[in-house]
Amino acid sequence: MPPALRLANLRKAYGDVIAVNGLNLEVPAGQCFGLLGPNGAGKTTTIEICEGLTTPDSGVVEVLGRTWARDAAALRQRLGIQLQDTQLADKLTVFETVRLFRSFYHHGPAPDDVIALVQLEEKRAARVIELSGGQKQRLALACALVGDPELLFLDEPTTGLDPQARRQLWDLIDTFRKAGKTILLTTHYMDEAERLCDDLAIMDRGQVIARGTPRGLIDATGDGQTATLEDVFVTLTGRHLRDD
């Protein structure tokens, strides 16, 4: 089985800003893999290159053993994608939105089954504009799951959600992982990474600066007793993950 993701010597610059700077990363299939790092570390650029939405300046990108240049159409059928701050169409209902996304995929569950999975049955006929932030994120997740993907990309799925909505989303991600699928998740919440991820890469300035399990990274830093991933990051970069 090929790795879910293989990135080698990946580079991407926007003008003078180097977003990804010679990044190497391999993600085995069947894991929930976390990509961590502060804002501006290059997480979103990296994940969008993996999603085939951004073309790298140079480097190798293999997704499920295939490349975007040769197998884009086939790859699209096998991926589920949630982008940062997509606003779905306000005037459509939950069901209409899921059904639209379902129409793009050859295979996948019925729209109502996905709506049930993300626990939006009661909001089935509600318009998107009437949903809360957490409900919108769950709808976005439904749109990512509706093609029955082998690999799921989640770019900061819980940013801006209240604690209860975050935990609801974590449970959904757990369910998906237990079904044996691969997840690539970016976040800058340490507790989220510890709770969800089997394996982690910490990014800074466009490169991977550490790689390991949450427990392994914590044990390798400080006294290993009270340290958290937050401490790991501070130790590695000398900076805090978030400014707030």
Add this chain to the structure above:
Amino acid sequence: MTRLADHPLVQLTLVRVREFTREPEAVFWSLLFPVLITVGLGIAFQSRPPDVLKVATTSATLASSLRLEPGLDVVQLEPVAAARQLAIGGVVLLAEQSADGLVTYRYDDTNPESRTARMLADRAIQRGAGRADPVATTDMLVQEVGSRYVDFLVPGLVGLGVMTNTLWGLSFSIVDSRRRKLTKRLMATPMSRAHYLLSYLVWRLLVLVVEVGVPVAFGAWAFGVPVRGSLSALVVISVVASLSFSAQALLLASRARTIEAASGLVNLMSVPMWILSGVFFSAQRFPDAVQPFIAALPLTALNDALRAHMLQGASLAEVAPQLGVLAAWLVICFALALRLFRWR
């Protein structure tokens, strides 16, 4: 995935239709507005039917003769009442007959209506008394349906409606979807780009049925504006025009990230055509030097084709030059839009 309703093009088109019909203002502006303009301007510039002139008489004999004249509305009154009606302008002429048979016409000869009434009344009374006209005559009326202002106006408003609704509706929808990053999200699915762009064209074609049908039908019903060409020719002209303006809108919206940027471009494109393309008055009034430029504008082509079709019954072959102009805009704009379109 065998059901037609689950085809991505159907689902994407449904999105367009739903976003449109769930925005009541959009429906109002695109459908009701042309009807309201037609009513307003149609009434303002209505050609009046020939006036029937009110005359009075005191004699039953004269009254029966006068009533044979369709141009006169005759009342028979007592002398005092008749004189009073003449004095207050209730009638424009009073015809009296004395005991010896002499007929007297009382009227104001500075009033053209009174003078006309005098001639019509005299003719009716003379004929009633047995006069035969030595020369046979017949009337042919030149006040023709198709040459009135409202006949000119309705095709122009139809054309204007198609242009305005297509340019604004389509570019707003595209830019809004891009601004929300919804376009980018859709590009992350297996959705085909062709289906995405086609859904906009199909949506406009669906709306077109109402957009053209309502004002044309209303013009015919309310003002008798003719539709002399064939229905199939009208469909072809409308469809080519809709696709052409859709392609222009795709081009105008191909790069813009904000509604403001897109509306600037749409205005730049549409305002000159509001003025130059012969919507409210004939484009022939502009100097000869600019006529070739005006003729190359898509709205001029559409308006000319609609007027030739509706008013003169032109066939598709006769409006081929206008269809050619619209098709040229369609091909050039669509090719450019495909190259320039920003998918994220």
